[in-house]
Amino acid sequence: MGFLLASVHKDLVRRLRDPAALVLWLGIPFAILTLMTLAFGSGFRGGPQTIQAHLLLVDADKSVVSGLFVNAFGQGPLAELIRVETVKDPEAARSQINRGEGTALLVIPDGFGQAVIRRTPKELKLWTNPAQQILPGIVEETVGLFVDATFYLQQLLGDQFETIAQGMEEGTFSVEQVSGISAEVDQLIDRIETRVFPPAIELTTAVIVEDTSAQDQLGFGNLFFPGVFFMAIFFFAQGLSDDVWIERKNGTLHRILRTHGGVRVLLLGKLGAGAVILTALSCLSLLAGGFLFDIAWSRMPLAIIWSAVSGVALLALFTLLQVVARTQRAAVLVSNLAMFPLLILGGSLFPTEAMPNSLALIGRWTPNGWALAHLKQVFAGSVGIAETLPALAVMLGMIAVFGFLTTRRIGGRFVGAG
Amino acid sequence: MIEIQGLRKEFGDLVAVDDVSFTAHPGEVFGLLGPNGAGKSTTIGCLSGLVPPTTGVLKVQGHDVIGQPREARRVLGVVPQELALYEDLSATENVAYWGGAYGLRGERLRKRVADVLEWTGLSGRAKEPVERFSGGMKRRLNFAAGIVHEPQVLLLDEPTVGVDPQSRVRLLEMVRELAASGACVLYTTHYMEEAESLCDRLAIVDHGKLIAEGTLTELRGRTGGQDLLRLNGHFPESVGTALRTLNDVVLVSADEGQLILSVAGGTRRLPELFAAVDGSGGEIRETTMTQPSLESLFIQMTGTELRE
Numbered sequence: 001m002g003f004l005l006a007s008v009h010k011d012l013v014r015r016l017r018d019p020a021a022l023v024l025w026l027g028i029p030f031a032i033l034t035l036m037t038l039a040f041g042s043g044f045r046g047g048p049q050t051i052q053a054h055l056l057l058v059d060a061d062k063s064v065v066s067g068l069f070v071n072a073f074g075q076g077p078l079a080e081l082i083r084v085e086t087v088k089d090p091e092a093a094r095s096q097i098n099r100g101e102g103t104a105l106l107v108i109p110d111g112f113g114q115a116v117i118r119r120t121p122k123e124l125k126l127w128t129n130p131a132q133q134i135l136p137g138i139v140e141e142t143v144g145l146f147v148d149a150t151f152y153l154q155q156l157l158g159d160q161f162e163t164i165a166q167g168m169e170e171g172t173f174s175v176e177q178v179s180g181i182s183a184e185v186d187q188l189i190d191r192i193e194t195r196v197f198p199p200a201i202e203l204t205t206a207v208i209v210e211d212t213s214a215q216d217q218l219g220f221g222n223l224f225f226p227g228v229f230f231m232a233i234f235f236f237a238q239g240l241s242d243d244v245w246i247e248r249k250n251g252t253l254h255r256i257l258r259t260h261g262g263v264r265v266l267l268l269g270k271l272g273a274g275a276v277i278l279t280a281l282s283c284l285s286l287l288a289g290g291f292l293f294d295i296a297w298s299r300m301p302l303a304i305i306w307s308a309v310s311g312v313a314l315l316a317l318f319t320l321l322q323v324v325a326r327t328q329r330a331a332v333l334v335s336n337l338a339m340f341p342l343l344i345l346g347g348s349l350f351p352t353e354a355m356p357n358s359l360a361l362i363g364r365w366t367p368n369g370w371a372l373a374h375l376k377q378v379f380a381g382s383v384g385i386a387e388t389l390p391a392l393a394v395m396l397g398m399i400a401v402f403g404f405l406t407t408r409r410i411g412g413r414f415v416g417a418g
Numbered sequence: 419m420i421e422i423q424g425l426r427k428e429f430g431d432l433v434a435v436d437d438v439s440f441t442a443h444p445g446e447v448f449g450l451l452g453p454n455g456a457g458k459s460t461t462i463g464c465l466s467g468l469v470p471p472t473t474g475v476l477k478v479q480g481h482d483v484i485g486q487p488r489e490a491r492r493v494l495g496v497v498p499q500e501l502a503l504y505e506d507l508s509a510t511e512n513v514a515y516w517g518g519a520y521g522l523r524g525e526r527l528r529k530r531v532a533d534v535l536e537w538t539g540l541s542g543r544a545k546e547p548v549e550r551f552s553g554g555m556k557r558r559l560n561f562a563a564g565i566v567h568e569p570q571v572l573l574l575d576e577p578t579v580g581v582d583p584q585s586r587v588r589l590l591e592m593v594r595e596l597a598a599s600g601a602c603v604l605y606t607t608h609y610m611e612e613a614e615s616l617c618d619r620l621a622i623v624d625h626g627k628l629i630a631e632g633t634l635t636e637l638r639g640r641t642g643g644q645d646l647l648r649l650n651g652h653f654p655e656s657v658g659t660a661l662r663t664l665n666d667v668v669l670v671s672a673d674e675g676q677l678i679l680s681v682a683g684g685t686r687r688l689p690e691l692f693a694a695v696d697g698s699g700g701e702i703r704e705t706t707m708t709q710p711s712l713e714s715l716f717i718q719m720t721g722t723e724l725r726e
Contacts, residue, residue, distance in 0.1 A: 251502030
């Protein structure tokens with residue numbers, strides 16, 4: 001027992017004296033997570049966020065017509081796509097758009113309302129932010145649509161507009177004028193309704209309500225975080241596993257084989273040191289995950305234990321792969337050949353939820369896929385200690401088998417002829 | 419005590435050790451002398467349990483290395499030919515780790531670590547990482563790691579290879595002190611002078627075979643008091659033929675550029691030898707005569723000089 005602790009201590013000290021490697025192993029997967037988050041345009045918390053254009057609008061006309069024009073941006077789905085900020089001072093608005101603080105600036109000039117009613121030309125001015133790629137185009141298209149709609153209204157209701165304008169100039173509308181305009185507009189709508197809104201297809205809709213409760217719990221972070229976290233465990237396990245080659249190169253492996261401590265204790269020491277490091281990694285990562293992705297704190301202890309034991313199993317697997325190879329270069333190839341397919345199939349690069357069913361099924365049968373699925377269940381609260389204990393026993397069994405095979409191999413062909 | 423009976427080790431078609439037998443006693447330094455590739459390290463590997471022998475019996479302090487490996491390893495200390503240290507650990511951490519590997523614990527381990535570091539002259543830099551040590555210091559630390567548990571049998575596999583003269587002297591002193599304290603030391607080397615100055619008894623091995631064994635005096639006696647004469651120059655085959663006809667002259671090896679002769683009578687025979695060479699068409703450019711020694715014995719027995 002004393003030498004086992006000494007072996008654990010020895011490997012821990014050696015690892016801690018190379019902190020750069022630990023940081024790099026931790027950094028690679030989290031860099032991938034950050035890039036994926038940025039690429040998908042989502043924040044860390046909750047689900048996907050809607051991309052919104054920011055339209056600065058100067059209404060110099062302040063007429064009923066310009067008011068209708070401005071309010072049109074706030075109607076229906078357009079309100080989710082374009083956020084309108086009304087600005088009084090055109091110069092201030094220009095400065096703001098020049099600083100890149102907005103998608104576009106629309107200036108409605110004085111007399112716009114009268115021009116629409118009188119059917120005379122008037123110029124709307126739109127400045128767009130060249131630093132943005134897509135959103136200015138959306139604003140430009142929308143303003144164009146509004147201008148077209150205004151044109152057609154002018155064509156259809158031009159006479160009525162003239163009557164309204166005349167009444168506004170005189171400051172009063174007679175009852176006959178109001179009822180006349182109303183009747184004309186009503187008739188016009190009746191006349192054009194069949195053309196504008198033709199009942200070409202009668203659509204019957206039925207809403208199928210899916211059970212989305214499970215998906216509701218899996219936001220972007222929850223969907224990707226466990227996989228990326230397991231990727232970090234993979235990198236750690238693979239990185240730690242090549243220590244057998246360092247020991248071989250240093251001659252310490254040959255030396256330990258000549259002591260009565262033996263290679264079994266050396267290997268147990270490596271797994272023990274790996275367990276300490278992987279537990280620390282799990283604590284750090286899962287606590288960060290808990291903070292960023294709203295994972296329930298009460299599930300953390302079990303998640304940490306499960307992750308650490310899974311990591312040790314992966315370390316044992318990779319150590320076995322290292323000693324199976326005849327050279328260190330071959331060992332790197334073998335472990336990479338094992339790691340990347342496992343990462344992909346096991347759901348670390350792409351969530352199994354997003355995979356075709358057949359691939360997801362294969363993924364769930366990989367050791368890491370199984371471990372990852374269990375971790376997600378722990379996060380979701382659908383499994384507890386009682387369900388995890390048998391799984392832990394399986395994991396420990398895997399460690400024992402991998403360790404036994406590794407010890408046999410080290411004691412045999414791996415050390416060479418001496 | 420080390421007992422080896424009929425040791426043979428094959429690696430495929432290659433016979434690395436061929437029917438080697440010897441016994442080394444407590445308190446003595448037993449040298450295995452031979453060129454690189456002679457089978458010395460393989461013999462050490464078999465003895466330490468690292469390399470399974472093809473056939474043979476190997477015992478350490480009465481424990482069968484194959485049948486009782488744990489007992490054998492407990493009394494065995496090994497200082498391997500190559501450095502076997504953790505460069506990123508300190509000297510203290512290294513020695514403590516290897517002490518632990520040999521079963522030392524607690525206060526005894528701490529005391530032994532301090533003692534061996536003091537003894538090897540490393541206590542002043544005990545806390546420093548080994549990667550900062552010079553080659554000689556690493557060699558001494560390698561030695562300290564092999565003896566921290568006070569082994570009754572110590573296997574030293576060419577411990578002075580690549581060591582500066584000062585560290586070499588200190589290492590040899592330490593080996594003598596260990597033997598004086600009662601340890602049985604098996605020392606492999608291909609340095610003749612080291613074997614002559616250090617070893618109480620010697621076995622000469624070449625191509626896996628043990629070709630001579632005994633004390634230094636006994637081995638020197640086996641040269642028959644004959645001097646070794648090296649002639650460099652140009653020697654057609656007729657020269658060898660002429661020299662073989664002379665009394666008490668043994669032609670150890672002959673090629674076109676060099677002749678090695680074992681000659682009774684030393685310098686008195688030189689005129690006769692020179693005349694024989696000259697008369698058979700040879701030409702001598704350089705002559706070297708060596709007194710009876712391990713080297714001359716080795717050359718007499720193998721027909722070759724000790725290879726590096």
